[in-house]
Amino acid sequence: MDRSSEVLEVIFGCLAELNKQLPPAEKVVASLDTTLIGEGGSLDSLALVTLIASIEQSLSERLSVDLPLIDEVIGDYQGDSSWTIGRLQQFIISRQTQQQ
Amino acid sequence: MVAQSIFLISDFNVEPLARIMANLPDLAGIRVASAPYGQFYQSMDMAEGHEFSTKFLWSRPEGVIPSFAKALNYEEIDHEVVLKEVDDLAAAILASTDSQNVFVASWNLPPSQVGYGLLDWRPGLGLSNLLARMNLRLAEKLADKSNIYMLDSARWFADLTGSEATTMWYAAKVPYGNSILQRAAADVARALLTIGGNSRRLIVLDLDNTLWGGVVGEVTWEGIRLGGHDHTGEAFKAFQKELKALSNRGVQLALVSKNDEAVALEAIDRHPEMLIRRSDLAGWRINWQDKAANIAALLEEINLGPKSVVFIDDNPAERDRVGSMFPDILVPDWPKNPAAYVHALRRLACFDTATISSEDRARKAMYVAERERRAAREELGGIDDWLRKIGTRVTVRALGSDSLARATQLLNKTNQLNLSTRRLSDAEFSKWAAAPNRAVMVLSAADSFGDMGIVGLVSIEAEDGQGRLVDFILSCRAMGRRIEETMLYLAFEKLQQLGGERLAVDLLPTARNRPTLDVLVNSGIRRLGDSQFEIRVEDDYQAPETVEIVR
Numbered sequence: 328m329d330r331s332s333e334v335l336e337v338i339f340g341c342l343a344e345l346n347k348q349l350p351p352a353e354k355v356v357a358s359l360d361t362t363l364i365g366e367g368g369s370l371d372s373l374a375l376v377t378l379i380a381s382i383e384q385s386l387s388e389r390l391s392v393d394l395p396l397i398d399e400v401i402g403d404y405q406g407d408s409s410w411t412i413g414r415l416q417q418f419i420i421s422r423q424t425q426q427q
Numbered sequence: 428m429v430a431q432s433i434f435l436i437s438d439f440n441v442e443p444l445a446r447i448m449a450n451l452p453d454l455a456g457i458r459v460a461s462a463p464y465g466q467f468y469q470s471m472d473m474a475e476g477h478e479f480s481t482k483f484l485w486s487r488p489e490g491v492i493p494s495f496a497k498a499l500n501y502e503e504i505d506h507e508v509v510l511k512e513v514d515d516l517a518a519a520i521l522a523s524t525d526s527q528n529v530f531v532a533s534w535n536l537p538p539s540q541v542g543y544g545l546l547d548w549r550p551g552l553g554l555s556n557l558l559a560r561m562n563l564r565l566a567e568k569l570a571d572k573s574n575i576y577m578l579d580s581a582r583w584f585a586d587l588t589g590s591e592a593t594t595m596w597y598a599a600k601v602p603y604g605n606s607i608l609q610r611a612a613a614d615v616a617r618a619l620l621t622i623g624g625n626s627r628r629l630i631v632l633d634l635d636n637t638l639w640g641g642v643v644g645e646v647t648w649e650g651i652r653l654g655g656h657d658h659t660g661e662a663f664k665a666f667q668k669e670l671k672a673l674s675n676r677g678v679q680l681a682l683v684s685k686n687d688e689a690v691a692l693e694a695i696d697r698h699p700e701m702l703i704r705r706s707d708l709a710g711w712r713i714n715w716q717d718k719a720a721n722i723a724a725l726l727e728e729i730n731l732g733p734k735s736v737v738f739i740d741d742n743p744a745e746r747d748r749v750g751s752m753f754p755d756i757l758v759p760d761w762p763k764n765p766a767a768y769v770h771a772l773r774r775l776a777c778f779d780t781a782t783i784s785s786e787d788r789a790r791k792a793m794y795v796a797e798r799e800r801r802a803a804r805e806e807l808g809g810i811d812d813w814l815r816k817i818g819t820r821v822t823v824r825a826l827g828s829d830s831l832a833r834a835t836q837l838l839n840k841t842n843q844l845n846l847s848t849r850r851l852s853d854a855e856f857s858k859w860a861a862a863p864n865r866a867v868m869v870l871s872a873a874d875s876f877g878d879m880g881i882v883g884l885v886s887i888e889a890e891d892g893q894g895r896l897v898d899f900i901l902s903c904r905a906m907g908r909r910i911e912e913t914m915l916y917l918a919f920e921k922l923q924q925l926g927g928e929r930l931a932v933d934l935l936p937t938a939r940n941r942p943t944l945d946v947l948v949n950s951g952i953r954r955l956g957d958s959q960f961e962i963r964v965e966d967d968y969q970a971p972e973t974v975e976i977v978r
Binding site: 344345347348349350351373376377380381383384397 | 440442443446447449450593594595598599601604605609
């Protein structure tokens, strides 16, 4: 499995866990086009923090990738552009590449 | 109604747990809400919290016991001071608890907290030692109220994965990962269902390759694998041991097996390593008929509904047949490997009860006696001749602290012979019964086959010469022996003692209490409408001659 697929597997795994907290109508679809933050996003702040924090922890535990995602994804968000799952995946891969 | 809503109170952000619980299928229809973050003590007394039937308190020890927070910083702390703060917390919980059920999670330290290491269990010093004493102290202090239950949170932390969510703690004040929260949610749900009287009371078992290894019809009782120097035989024996332990808690065992009955019973009677003997069984159907039909007949004989039953069979086709015929029977997937049977049984986690009474512990003997009664009844024919022969005695007592737990159990678990099907906690029922215009009687029954323990509950309330039968409840195992008419007689007799002249008997029909209507219709009391009955002084209603009343 290449790194891109591994990262996506982590994101989808965390999303599946988050969905256990969400009512049926609000469950988030596991798709690269799904918006997490910004226009069209459906997560409230607690759900969003839960998801990003669990992705951060899972990346560290499963892929040994340590990224401060909460700061970089949520903390720096200015409302300028949306974060989709696909954008988050690419962001993680690029930041990891920079670290190497 | 018990267990319809739950209010979560914590010193951390417990909202994720509320969300998980709200999505659990087992809790569908149950309202779940959480108190504001960081207001543990304040939330216990919040008016909003009292609107819920159950409260769940989950705290970090350092979040609610200030001296423990200091101990966690390795400051020198007198452990007695810490325990005094535990006493204060217990007092606050008791003071804020009325008739609600309260679940309190025991305290744990995160696995990464090793405390004083080698010295951590040393009395007066170690954090592990101190926390164990704190948990014991809290449990002892809270034991005064029967509607407060402590949940063992150590099970939620049983493996290290996800036990500490450090980022979530810093970002959202949620100290635990999803896996911990999900285990906690499942445990709280299980506790709620237990309080609601949804526990299973009968395990129906297959024989070949379920209770022992091999097919007894082919290898005879001497050839089955059970115990001995054989790892598979030992696994089956361990499974029987686990079943027998459950029966000591009041869970009944029965057999439904496609076998020659004489051959199977010979194995049960003669195999030296067999732990489940005839005397452990509430009943059996061993023949070549359809298992679903056999279970239907068995449940009618034992007088239990499908919701009380678990069916265990190694054969997936039989499981599918029974599961499709009885959606309310719990039919777990069963492992192929006998070594996994004990664990599979423990994982079912559906046998908990909110109380364990002496009747529960004695239930096995009661069901065995019941099976023998049925045999005697079939031999003798007429009901009154049979009742005279077995010498039915009903002992009547006023509700007391010694009978409260069993009385509440009857109130909350009896469906078939139950006039009003109201559900109350121990505390609620005790408070209700204390009013001077009310009387609650508990009835024990016995006969020549044995003592059935407390099987009935009658309560009335009287006002201005008018009385009302509020509770008229009889355990299904005691039905059909004129105890029902005896209870009506006792209710009216008690009403007269309270100065009443007319007893109204209004049935609140449910999907399951049709037998109550049949009893009332056949009891000889006046019928006023579809579900309305009464007894008047001039009716001179008498107790049945075939039942001896002991006071």
